Amino acid sequence: MTYRWDFTPLLDNWQALAMGAVGTLRLFAVCLVLGLGFGLVVALARRSRWRAARWFSIGFIEFFRNTPVLVQILWFYFALPMLVPVEITPFTAAILGISLNSAAYSAEIYRAGIQSIEPGQWEAARAIGMSGLQTLRRIVLPQAxxxxxxxxxxxxxxxxxxxxxxxxxxxxxxLHQGRLIASLNFNPLEVYSVIGALFFLFLYPLVRATYALERRLARSD
Amino acid sequence: MYNWDFTPIWANGDLLLAGLGNTLALTVVALAGGLPVGLALALARLSGSRLLAAPAGLVIEVFRTTPPLVQLFWFYFGLPIILKVEMTPYLAAALTFTIQSGAFFAEIFRAGIVSVEKGQGEAARAIGMSKAQAMRRIILPQAVKRMFPAMMERSIELMKTTTLVATVSYADLLYQANELAQKTFRPLEVFTAAALLYFLVITLVSMLGALVERRMAQSGEMAR
Incomplete structure (x- = not known):
């Protein structure tokens, strides 16, 4: 006998899923801004003329790239409250873990971009009287x-x-909401299929768009 | 000021090490399964036959664009319902990470194979090799060399992703750390120690990879 798929419990609980989707989007937006933003700061610190800033940046990148992000999230959730007398909510712990991890990865991306700009451009900008910061902001970063x-x-x-x-x-x-629905209705197969499909439908167009962008940039460069 | 106390960790060090052993075992199994799966998917996608390329492409895209934790839950909680078999955390984890890393490896294989000049395959065919022979003897050996850095990076990603299995109670390093933290009421020390262990192992593996990479680059120079 084949299994009979039944999606009605999922449809009945669409509000719980919608609440979960809002939570996913909220966490994503915060981590995207913080992760990519702080990554740029770390990348610039790595080029700093102060040795302490460079060392901090290298240590930060190596540590956060060479440990699993789930360990980082659990560390911020369970371990950090022992050190500092503040309450760490699940939201805060997730933001800290995911943002710092992404900052370490994106710092390396920014670095590669900045390095790819020919040194001649720095020299030319300095020659017409721009400061280092002006050169970075007006000439190098836009291209990188x-x-x-x-x-x-x-x-x-x-x-x-x-x-x-x-x-x-x-x-x-x-996923948290999905787990809840699955445990109440004993329908993990439908639940995790739908959650996976939701992620795929949302992300796949972005993946395609990235491919297209890559091809366009490769042509124009 | 918090008083750090690492004695409970030293006393239970064997637990953490057993967890690390399980982490490494799972990584090796997923690698051993993922590499052939990846090669098969890549060859299917490049085969020119739509009957093979379309399903391979679908598997690759689905496993690359959905969250690994959702995949793991699907294999652990969902799949047994279709197959009517009992699923253990280990089996679910091995399946998930074999197929998932296979999907990522497939794209690396594909890029490597495509990067070998077309003329080489044609030359091999011209001297009488079959398509399979040309792939095995001429194209793949060169492609694999070029793919090595990307393969290494992906394998390290894989090792980090295996931490997710702690959520389905497979006794990896993270799971053992979590148990120990609850038992000793020392989450700070335990999770810090676990993070350092991961850091050490992963740094060591990536340094080894860089070493091999340099060696290969040197031997490539000499061959030329």
Missing amino acids: LRRVLPALTNRGIEIFKMTTLASVVAYIEL
């Missing part, structure tokens, strides 16, 4: 960011997938 846009979009997609890890510390997002 354009070149790394596909890599940054990929990072964004990774961040979106990573938000599901917040369910482990009981943050209310799509």
